[in-house]
Amino acid sequence: xxxxxxxxxxxxxxxxxxxxxxxxxxxxxxxxxxxxxxxxxxxxxxxxxxxxxxxxxxxxxxxxxxxxxxxxxxxxxxxxxxxxxxxxxxxxxxxxxxxxxxxxxxxxxxxxxxxxxxxx
Numbered sequence: 001x002x003x004x005x006x007x008x009x010x011x012x013x014x015x016x017x018x019x020x021x022x023x024x025x026x027x028x029x030x031x032x033x034x035x036x037x038x039x040x041x042x043x044x045x046x047x048x049x050x051x052x053x054x055x056x057x058x059x060x061x062x063x064x065x066x067x068x069x070x071x072x073x074x075x076x077x078x079x080x081x082x083x084x085x086x087x088x089x090x091x092x093x094x095x096x097x098x099x100x101x102x103x104x105x106x107x108x109x110x111x112x113x114x115x116x117x118x119x120x
Contacts, residue, residue, distance in 0.1 A: 039083060050094035051080050053101035061104045069100060 008016065027037045034055035035048065043051075054077050057065065065073070076097050079085040 036081075036083075039086060043086065044091050046091040046094045046098075047080065047086070047089060050076065050097040050101075053098055054080075057101055057104060061108055064104045064107050069104075072100070073097065 030037050030040055033052055035043075035051055040048070054073050057073060062070075076093070079089055079093075
């Protein structure tokens with residue numbers, strides 16, 4: 001059977017290329033934030049916020065964390081990475097991580113304020 005190829009107009013071709021580019025940019029942004037593009041759409045918002053908080057804690061505030069807190073973060077992170085475990089997670093499991101992130105950020109802010117006062 002002979003099928004005719006569908007030829008795109010110039011405008012359709014531009015739109016197609018722009019969509020592909022935007023998808024690549026979005027996927028790379030999600031990966032930089034520690035999120036999987038395939039799981040992102042199905043994850044509840046609270047879990048996404050907790051995942052972002054975990055990545056931020058590991059990148060910037062790791063020196064404020066205790067060993068127990070690091071274990072809790074790694075355990076939660078492992079559950080989020082595994083797709084089957086992630087689907088079973090409830091939104092209430094994210095609240096301790098979000099509370100921990102808030103606590104650590106407060107500590108860092110207080111320390112920064114003290115350092116500023118010492119400089120003056």
